[in-house]
Amino acid sequence: MPSPCGGHGFAVTDERPSNQKHPPSVAYGDSSPARGAEGRAGIYKSNQTCYNQSMVIYYTTEKTESGEFLKNVLAKHGGTSQILRTENGKPYLEKGECAFNLADTDGLVAVAVGAQRVGLDAERRKPRKFDAILARLTPAEREEDFFELWTAKEAYVKYRGGTLARDLPDLKYEKGVLYFKDAPTDVIIKHFCLEGCTLCLCTEREEETVFVRL
Numbered sequence: 001m002p003s004p005c006g007g008h009g010f011a012v013t014d015e016r017p018s019n020q021k022h023p024p025s026v027a028y029g030d031s032s033p034a035r036g037a038e039g040r041a042g043i044y045k046s047n048q049t050c051y052n053q054s055m056v057i058y059y060t061t062e063k064t065e066s067g068e069f070l071k072n073v074l075a076k077h078g079g080t081s082q083i084l085r086t087e088n089g090k091p092y093l094e095k096g097e098c099a100f101n102l103a104d105t106d107g108l109v110a111v112a113v114g115a116q117r118v119g120l121d122a123e124r125r126k127p128r129k130f131d132a133i134l135a136r137l138t139p140a141e142r143e144e145d146f147f148e149l150w151t152a153k154e155a156y157v158k159y160r161g162g163t164l165a166r167d168l169p170d171l172k173y174e175k176g177v178l179y180f181k182d183a184p185t186d187v188i189i190k191h192f193c194l195e196g197c198t199l200c201l202c203t204e205r206e207e208e209t210v211f212v213r214l
Helices: 066-076 146-160 164-170
Strands: 008-014 026-031 054-060 083-085 091-093 099-105 108-114 118-124 171-174 177-180 188-194 197-203 208-213
Touching: 054 066, 054 197, 066 083, 066 099, 066 108, 091 099, 108 118, 108 197, 118 146, 146 164, 146 171, 146 177, 146 188, 146 197, 164 171, 188 208
Parallel strands: 008 208, 054 208, 099 118
Antiparallel strands: 008 026, 026 188, 054 108, 083 091, 099 108, 118 197, 171 177, 188 197
């Protein structure tokens, strides 16, 4: 089985008050896009409020209510209009100030914000029973890192604004490539390891990824 979350290191900007900061965080991630583009990492000063041409992932490990965290993040990007939902439940801003997606897992809340459609998923890497899910995977999929496989599928469903019940049977993740209805998906898939979790970012086109801790 491949080693999970290998790849290049990337810096994390810490925007918390100075009395709450720990030593600088470093996370590791790889890019496995269907179109073969390489992932890149960005380093930004903490007092910057605008990240042009970048997909920004804000996150916290502090105990917080995910809805309030989302509102605070969107406000940084001028996203103050009402949050609405599509028929399948994907949230979006009424006035479309920016695109975003929320991921919430055990001990981590993260929000991806940018100018393009996005799907984000996160799973904490801890022992659990996968028997029921593994039984539905192809033999090739069982050779993949489970957390990378699962987050890739969920991030893509969230990117499409679909549902797991409808889309999951049509998805395969083999040798780092995500397939939908047996065809490679025309999206960029990136995996990152952060705070003991696997994150997957799904976007339409390659873009610099910036991590900001709040």
